[in-house]
Amino acid sequence: MADTTLVGAAPTHPTTAQIAAAIREERARRGKRAALLKHIFLIITSLVMIYPLIWMLASSLKPDNQIFGNLGLWPSELRWENYTAGWNAMAVSFTRFFLNSTFVTVLSVIGNVISCSFAAYAFARLEFSGKNIWFALMMMTLMIPYHVVLIPQYILFLKAGWVDSYLPLIVPRFLAGDAFFIFLMVQFFRQLPRDLDEAAMIDGCNPFKIYWAIILPLSVPAMATAAIFSFIWTWEDFLGPLVYLNDMRDYTVPLALRSFIAQDSVSAYGQLFAMSVLSIVPIVIFFIIFQRLIIRGIAMSGLK
């Protein structure tokens, strides 16, 4: 009777992963009380964190006189007109602003991914004289505040006749202007085994072919992470458009929002919130879809 387990089908032995999971659960069970306290703390913190955003969403649907002095989130009536009215509240419609932002952002993302992956490939995989010095200089540019180069860049672009166009916002992206992305990609490329490049060399690839056929296809996660961050930062960028764009028809969404407040149409808070909500919708959607990649990207590179 002691060997009943030996009779018939032997019980399948759990896999290593199963055993590890079981151990983890066992440990978790032991700390159940502590876990409960943790959860209460975490839930309260999350609510506090998220409350302003929910409040903004709620306010965007409220009549103006219910926004202030009012804790309740649920409006007495849903004012969808805030959205339609806000969309056309300024001399130029938000359709234009969104198209402008999309144009700048898409080109910036493309430029960033191409030029930064080029530089990163050189730093991570190729041998050339002066590499270490260039790399150190590249890392130093991480520290330089945009404000320091802003004035001479502005003068440069002014002389080139680029002010009041999107060129000052887009061209630097094609010149690997953001060292963060180079660094992120270098980190990723370095993880790929070098044997692959060497096998490819023996298989008849030159460095360009190795970049294109081996490194890039294996770096989709890094490219995607860079593209996502690049998208978010360009979409939110304020100082660049503020300096270079003067004609309202050229405004990007953040610039338009800021003129919205400056307009002194103080009472139209519902509309202001409605447009604010819309302006971050693309970012929130990206965040929800690519949350994993974004979080992994930060852990990997310590970005922003």
Place this chain on the structure above:
Amino acid sequence: MAAVTLSEVRKSYGGLEVVHGIDLEVKSGEFLVLVGPSGCGKSTLLRMIAGLEEITDGTIAIGERIVNDVPASQRNLSMVFQSYALYPHMSVRKNLAFGLTNLRMPRPEIERRVAEAAKILQIGELLERKPRQLSGGQKQRVAIGRAIVREPQLFLFDEPLSNLDAELRVQMRVELANLYNRLGTTMIYVTHDQVEAMTMATRIAVLSKGNIEQVGTPYELYNFPRNRFVATFIGSPKMNILEANAMGGAATVADFGTLPVVVPDGPISVGIRPEQVLIGRDGDLVAEGKVTLVEYLGSEIFVHLRLASGRDMLAKAANTAQHKIGDEVSVALRRESLHTFDANGLTAPRATTTA
């Protein structure tokens, strides 16, 4: 098939020379193994032959052609890496075909070669899989497959079996040996494992600290090592080394007494392989000792001994021998199985007559 000729090949990193003027001739159709401890320069040497490292000085010729400045892809060789280096994003079929596509070979020819390699290595049913879906042994086969589809004149192997578990390693060793017998192409194989070297090579080059210590067949290396390093590196378990002193053609070995030698006076060493250490009194030199440990391996027994002077020796005995820890035993050596090394570690000629 091609011969490979290295003359005065050197490699430095910065000012640090890691390969010191190596001359080596690999004959056409030979299976040459480069073996040595880690850091001896064997991998660097292989990578220089492959064209993955530049040569600091000297020449490398494959066949008649000096390839010093020829890029790896144009040396008509293939290489199997320790990590297999399979392209993770390509199916097995694409991995095999990748190099051929780069050569702009016609489709039907590529397909024929891939199919043939798949047949030889029995990986036909794996062709559509990605490398991560393969076991270690299967990856190894694909890596070898990728090497053979190129039908190169030279194969290079960089420790290809060291990532496999023991059982698989023995199996792949046999398969590689069979593959060599079937293709007959020149192969250069790097390993730190002298058992691999002994079992597969037609010839072995033993490297140490950036120099070649000896080149020869496994038989030659085992029985006629040129120096103490080769003698102790080849053979498992290791050869016993006894420090001794030579004076006027006779060497005094502590515990054992004297024996005739042909070396200049001074400190020398005497080596004997464990299977030639006899327990009993049936030999030319006899000493007394005590058993300190017995390792039972099934087919044989390793007996660890401590001699009266406190020196340790290892003897390999038949699996029927009955020894226990603490047994007092006699240890006997035959003169013809001794290797004598002079003060510089070079093998001395044998003394022909009895003293």
Place this chain on the structure above:
Amino acid sequence: MNKFIRRNLAGYTFLLPWLIGFFALAVGPIVSSLYLSFTDYDAVAAPSWIGLENYEFMVKDRRFWKALSVTFSFVVISVPAKLVFALAVAMILDRGVRAIGWYRALFYLPSILGGSIAVAVLWRQLFENDGLVNTLLGVVGVDGPNWLSDPRYSLTTLIVLAVWQFGSPMLIFLAGLRAIPQELYEAAEIDAAGKFRRFFAITLPLLAPVIFFNLVLQMIEAFKSFSGAFVISGGKGAPLDSLLFFTVYLYNEAFSYFRMGYASALAWVLLLIIAVFTAVAFWTSKYWVHYENERS
């Protein structure tokens, strides 16, 4: 020569876009900014050399000192607060919390939105006299101050905004905590080390490199922060210059008053401040940062 070109060709080809950008958009501007800082320049007429005048003026410029003190107060308060909060939450999240993915995402969301104008706009409204914050305070019986127009309180709004974005240092702390081997804690437990002892004897020293990294990064970020202060202070650093961040002052000098020479001098001061802070952080790090693979 031929060999030299062959060895370098591929590397420099791939590096080319960056090299152009590096010289045209970084080195060139930094050098010309240094030159401009010694000139009087309005971006229209040619710059005229005035030697150290900009810097001499700066020493006497009350608004410059105000901007410095506002920025320093912001950095000195917001960065440690943010890091302490980030570390505390990271430690709670570290091991064995269910649904960690959800919390991580929720806590990180503000970091991603924090730079946007929408959030700056929202923040302004939150701290209005009858905004959400004061309404909440009213519920617990506190009569909240006028956050935005009272210079004593205005900086608080931006500090809260900064701490609200604790998500990114938190993620980096989480990665750092993961890297501490569990065995160390088990060994310490066997050695009868209590919770606090374990924190101070294991977590803190082993996490020091990560803390250091976060500290340098967040400090630079804090010195550079602009859009929040710009929007909340109505673009001018109001009220009473209490939100006159260095970057806001610089922007106004350059692009509202077109005093490009003086603004360049300000830019160089900012660069030096950041460089000094980073250098000090690095220099002191050897006293308190412990790297695992360090040789003794």
